[in-house]
Amino acid sequence: MPTSSDRVLKPVRNLPVQLADRLRERLLAGEWQAGDRLPTEGQLGQEYGVSRSTVRGALQLLENQGRTRTRHGLGTFVAAFGGEIKTSLPELQSMSDIIRAHGFEPQMRFDTAEVRPATDVERARLQLDRDTTDVFATQRAVLADGEAVAFSDDQIPVGVLGRDFDPVTVDGSLFELLRAHDVAPTTSVADIHAVSATSIGWGVHHPGSIFLLLDQIHYTDKGLAVLASKTYFAEGRFQFSVLRVR
Amino acid sequence: MPTSSDRVLKPVRNLPVQLADRLRERLLAGEWQAGDRLPTEGQLGQEYGVSRSTVRGALQLLENQGRTRTRHGLGTFVAAFGGEIKTSLPELQSMSDIIRAHGFEPQMRFDTAEVRPATDVERARLQLDRDTTDVFATQRAVLADGEAVAFSDDQIPVGVLGRDFDPVTVDGSLFELLRAHDVAPTTSVADIHAVSATSIGWGVHHPGSIFLLLDQIHYTDKGLAVLASKTYFAEGRFQFSVLRVR
DNA sequence: GAGTGGTCTAGACCACCCT
DNA sequence: GGGTGGTCTAGACCACTCA
Numbered sequence: 001m002p003t004s005s006d007r008v009l010k011p012v013r014n015l016p017v018q019l020a021d022r023l024r025e026r027l028l029a030g031e032w033q034a035g036d037r038l039p040t041e042g043q044l045g046q047e048y049g050v051s052r053s054t055v056r057g058a059l060q061l062l063e064n065q066g067r068t069r070t071r072h073g074l075g076t077f078v079a080a081f082g083g084e085i086k087t088s089l090p091e092l093q094s095m096s097d098i099i100r101a102h103g104f105e106p107q108m109r110f111d112t113a114e115v116r117p118a119t120d121v122e123r124a125r126l127q128l129d130r131d132t133t134d135v136f137a138t139q140r141a142v143l144a145d146g147e148a149v150a151f152s153d154d155q156i157p158v159g160v161l162g163r164d165f166d167p168v169t170v171d172g173s174l175f176e177l178l179r180a181h182d183v184a185p186t187t188s189v190a191d192i193h194a195v196s197a198t199s200i201g202w203g204v205h206h207p208g209s210i211f212l213l214l215d216q217i218h219y220t221d222k223g224l225a226v227l228a229s230k231t232y233f234a235e236g237r238f239q240f241s242v243l244r245v246r
Numbered sequence: 247m248p249t250s251s252d253r254v255l256k257p258v259r260n261l262p263v264q265l266a267d268r269l270r271e272r273l274l275a276g277e278w279q280a281g282d283r284l285p286t287e288g289q290l291g292q293e294y295g296v297s298r299s300t301v302r303g304a305l306q307l308l309e310n311q312g313r314t315r316t317r318h319g320l321g322t323f324v325a326a327f328g329g330e331i332k333t334s335l336p337e338l339q340s341m342s343d344i345i346r347a348h349g350f351e352p353q354m355r356f357d358t359a360e361v362r363p364a365t366d367v368e369r370a371r372l373q374l375d376r377d378t379t380d381v382f383a384t385q386r387a388v389l390a391d392g393e394a395v396a397f398s399d400d401q402i403p404v405g406v407l408g409r410d411f412d413p414v415t416v417d418g419s420l421f422e423l424l425r426a427h428d429v430a431p432t433t434s435v436a437d438i439h440a441v442s443a444t445s446i447g448w449g450v451h452h453p454g455s456i457f458l459l460l461d462q463i464h465y466t467d468k469g470l471a472v473l474a475s476k477t478y479f480a481e482g483r484f485q486f487s488v489l490r491v492r
Numbered sequence: 493g494a495g496t497g498g499t500c501t502a503g504a505c506c507a508c509c510c511t
Numbered sequence: 512g513g514g515t516g517g518t519c520t521a522g523a524c525c526a527c528t529c530a
Contacts (some may be wrong), residue, residue: 014499040515051501056516068436071469072516073508080373089438090336090488127326136273188490189312192335194440194458194481210456212440216490223315235440240489244434244462260518286496297520302497318497319527 015050022048023058025244027078029066035051037068038068039074065091066243084240092188092218095142095150095231102238104144116156122155125217126225127168127192134158135164149237154229157163174227183226185218197234210235252299261296268294273313273324284314284322311337312489334423338434338464340421341388341396341477348484350390352398354418357385361404368401373462374472380404382411384420396484397457400475420473431464432478441478456481 002205023038032038034161035057039047044055059076062068065088085126087093088103099106118128140242142150158165160183178184193213211232218227233240254323269284278284280331285293290301308314311334314324332344332347333339345352364374364381372381381401388396404411424430439459457478464473479486 016499042515053502056323057500059516070516071508072467072517073510075515089347089488090490092492180516192458192486192488192490194456195400196442196456210440210442212438218358223317230496240438242335242436242438244436245334245433246338262518288496298497299521300519305497316497317527319495319529321496491524 006153014057015054016061019044019048019050019054019058019183020061023062024065024067027062032078032217034078034080036078037074038078040075046085064243066241068151087241089190089240089242092185094173095152096173096175098238099142099144099149102144106173107143107146109141109143109148110171111141113138118155118157118231120126122228125228126155126157126163128157132157132159136161144237148234150231152229154227156227157225174229177224183220183224186221188218189215191215194235212238212240260303262307265290265294265296265300265304265415269308270311270313273308277285280324282324283320284324286321310489312487333487335436335438335486335488338431340419341398342419342421344484345388345390345395348390350395352419353389353392355387355389355394357387357418359384359386364401368474370475372401372403373401375490377416378403378405383406383433390483394480396477396479398475398477400473402473403471405421406470406472420475424472429470430468432467432474434462434464437461439480458484458486 007094023044026032038044038059041052041055041059042131043060045052057068059068063070063076069079073107087098093101096106113136115134115136117133118126122128122135134238135157137153138154139153140151141148142152156174156178160178175185191214193215195211195213197209197211212235214229214231214233216227216229216231217225218229219225269290272278284290287298287301287305293300294301298301305316306388309316309322313325314322333344339347342352349488355371359382360381361382363379364372368374368381381403383399383401385399386397387394402420402424406424407427418462421430437460439461441457441459443455443457458481460475460477460479462473462475462477463471463473465471
């Protein structure tokens with residue numbers, strides 16, 4: 001897929017992803033309005049110099065993100081609800097990304113950040129072997145434009161960070177920290193729950209408030225469990241959506 | 247894909263789906279244990295008489311359902327957490343299916359079931375045109391083994407049910423009702439929220455309790471909005487999971 | 493190096509929708 | 512009938528993992 005400005009550095013994703021990115025830009029630029037029909041799969045293939053399969057891959061991605069709607073015999077159309085979906089749950093994003101997607105500037109306030117022995121539950125969740133006994137555990141509040149909108153409880157096996165790791169240097173996104181150690185998470189399994197503030201027990205100032213809990217285990221592309229986290233999002237502050245298909 | 251007993255009646259799904267069903271059966275039968283490697287894509291293709299692309303489609307489905315884990319250069323392995331995922335949110339299921347997946351017998355207790363004019367909000371959500379003014383609206387409790395575990399508020403445009411529709415005949419799954427009218431939902435967009443019982447205001451006996459709200463609009467494969475629903479699942483009774491991928 | 497999955501292509505044919 | 516997307520195949524080549 002040739003381009004006018006090919007400045008790809010490292011992370012070259014596959015063609016469908018690249019093409020979906022291009023098309024998403026054009027959608028966001030307003031080149032097509034809600035309800036408009038996109039060019040046919042064949043036309044897009046010719047325009048970008050890729051096969052029809054590749055185009056279909058890209059359109060599949062856009063449809064999964066709720067941005068388009070493809071219909072047999074008719075074509076692919078711009079979805080009406082695309083812009084309203086702030087966070088599509090099946091897309092793995094860091095908390096910082098989620099905050100930014102909602103139009104705020106993220107900031108972390110660490111409550112605790114320590115290396116300590118793992119509990120039995122943590123050992124099981126992170127599938128720790130006999131040799132690994134310690135985890136790097138944090139409790140933090142996530143601020144959006146200065147206001148606490150989420151709380152998170154995280155554990156990382158010390159093994160993945162290396163021996164020379166110093167807890168006090170951490171002050172931002174754990175995703176960044178993991179990426180820096182070359183163990184960026186690419187998959188997570190998230191259980192979803194609704195909880196009231198009283199059951200959290202730390203960092204919360206309004207005891208009656210309700211939170212959406214994402215209880216997750218994150219894995220690298222090699223299947224290594226690198227991060228267990230319970231994140232409590234203040235209800236009403238975030239919009240989480242899932243496109244469900246039968 | 248030839249079989250010893252091909253008794254396919256109506257809904258012939260595509261090959262990857264069929265193959266995934268076969269493989270899921272073998273997984274559930276315990277033919278492979280957690281951590282075991284499945285046959286290679288080539289072997290499976292030969293065994294079932296399909297191309298490697300088809301096999302990859304099937305394995306993709308199983309991975310999305312959290313049942314397997316495919317790794318480059320190594321093979322496809324049985325996931326450890328597959329059995330624990332009761333309800334994968336991206337899979338569109340009826341409430342009855344969800345209850346059954348958790349091992350209970352579902353039952354509906356209708357509170358109201360009436361045809362009435364649509365509110366403005368409902369008109370917008372269901373994208374009703376000028377000619378359609380009425381919706382079939384229900385409020386019901388979902389019982390699992392006789393106990394109320396979820397509450398739901400649903401609206402269906404009368405247009406999709408036809409003029410000869412009689413509300414009093416409805417006593418079960420709305421999915422069934424829609425299927426009977428040949429407008430079975432195949433897609434939905436679900437917003438997820440956490441709410442406390444006080445904000446529901448009907449059918450709830452324990453005011454302090456917490457619910458997970460799935461606020462959905464369901465579409466047919468032709469893109470027709472056929473059902474708007476707000477379903478409140480009692481927290482702690484259900485396990486909802488999402489596999490998130492970057 | 494051998495074996496595995498990851499990506500992409502070209503082409504065929506089918507199913508759906510409109511007029 | 513003509514145009515659209517839906518499905519499936521065969522084959523090529525690349526990237527990763529392990530011995």
